[in-house]
Amino acid sequence: MPVKNRFAEWLPELTAWRRDIHAHPELMFDTHRTAATVAERLREFGCDEVVEGIGRTGVVGVIRGRVPGVGVVGLRADMDALPIEETTGLPHASTSPGKMHACGHDGHTTMLLGAARYLAETRNFAGTAVVIFQPAEEGGGGARVMVEDGLMDRFGITEVYGLHNWPGQPAGSFAIRPGPFFAATDEFNITITGRGGHAAKPQEVIDPIVAASHLVLALQTIASRNADPVGQLVVSVTLLQAGGGAHNVIPQTARLRGTVRTLDPALRDLAEGRMQEIAAGVAATFGAVIDVDYIRSYPVMVNGAAETEHAAAVARDVGGACGDAPLVMGGEDFAYMLEARPGAYILVGNGDTAPVHHPDYDFNDDIIPTGCSWLSGMVEHRLRAG
Ligand SMILES: [Zn+2]
Ligand SMILES: [Zn+2]
Numbered sequence: 001m002p003v004k005n006r007f008a009e010w011l012p013e014l015t016a017w018r019r020d021i022h023a024h025p026e027l028m029f030d031t032h033r034t035a036a037t038v039a040e041r042l043r044e045f046g047c048d049e050v051v052e053g054i055g056r057t058g059v060v061g062v063i064r065g066r067v068p069g070v071g072v073v074g075l076r077a078d079m080d081a082l083p084i085e086e087t088t089g090l091p092h093a094s095t096s097p098g099k100m101h102a103c104g105h106d107g108h109t110t111m112l113l114g115a116a117r118y119l120a121e122t123r124n125f126a127g128t129a130v131v132i133f134q135p136a137e138e139g140g141g142g143a144r145v146m147v148e149d150g151l152m153d154r155f156g157i158t159e160v161y162g163l164h165n166w167p168g169q170p171a172g173s174f175a176i177r178p179g180p181f182f183a184a185t186d187e188f189n190i191t192i193t194g195r196g197g198h199a200a201k202p203q204e205v206i207d208p209i210v211a212a213s214h215l216v217l218a219l220q221t222i223a224s225r226n227a228d229p230v231g232q233l234v235v236s237v238t239l240l241q242a243g244g245g246a247h248n249v250i251p252q253t254a255r256l257r258g259t260v261r262t263l264d265p266a267l268r269d270l271a272e273g274r275m276q277e278i279a280a281g282v283a284a285t286f287g288a289v290i291d292v293d294y295i296r297s298y299p300v301m302v303n304g305a306a307e308t309e310h311a312a313a314v315a316r317d318v319g320g321a322c323g324d325a326p327l328v329m330g331g332e333d334f335a336y337m338l339e340a341r342p343g344a345y346i347l348v349g350n351g352d353t354a355p356v357h358h359p360d361y362d363f364n365d366d367i368i369p370t371g372c373s374w375l376s377g378m379v380e381h382r383l384r385a386g
Contacts, residue, residue: 003318006118007369015365018110019092025081025099029056031135034079038133041113045120055146059133063119069127071383074160075375077112078105078137087359103356104165107363111371118376125383130155137333144336152340160343161378162334163371169349172370174315175325176346178308182301183261184268185331193289196252208254209242211286218282222274227267234261234329261329263300301335307344314377
């Protein structure tokens, strides 16, 4: 089962689809044009069922194999873009100012469309394939919303698979790892309230800037002094804001913002707990009031051991080899689907391109047949027609 010839034949057409989606990026749940295009194509392919509006703008296609079977394999792609101003200057560059497919979800959507077309044409499997196109991977938790909307039960999905293109990894090569793979991504917003006043009368004020500065430094000790050094933990302050610009005014408040990344639930609890304790300690030290709003976002994305083996087996068939992927401290909301059902997530090399989320990034169309072959291969491998 190397790269299927059908996908090589379809490559010019699939490339045109990918570039059309790239030129029309949509953010979060606002993926109306993309979802409508996907649904139209799935109907053209002859999917047995096409359902729109799952998880707001999510689309699901159902394809039954030529042999009945109890297995239902879900394949997932994400459809949303990012709020980035594209600088590639390519002919198919974004036509929407400030929006860009900088994570390659245009490519993921196209690869899953290609796989759906092939599966609907050949139906060489026993059971059911469910193709899942989700909105809002980049921060909106579209996967969670689709799962909450009954995705898994409604279509009887028994296992679920997904992929991401990976710049810096040789084009079309595969890499995967079992167990925790992508980090839990939490966010925090901290407000420090002091007492503002004249900058020449420090004895009369409670300076929120001094308290905020100490807090930023103290938060660094969660990773360096509290966490076991062999674990993985990132605590990053990404915003520090105070004052209106006057040289002679101490402001009333300061704000911090940032992210916490972990791959282990115990470390996640530790980071949240220590953040609250350190904030309380700094507040007591300076007489300020510090409010910490800690928001748990995407959970750790955990690949099933058996499903990782299945995914790697198909990857070896398609690409000749499957490497060991590194741990990723970025988040991925496919984690919610993997909490709901067994499954696995694999990386496909995008070659030597700009990194994802960069304004010069572009998805590598050469890897479309590889992704299509792996996605459709997962169905044929897991639902063998005998
Ligand atoms: Zn992304
Ligand atoms: Zn992405």
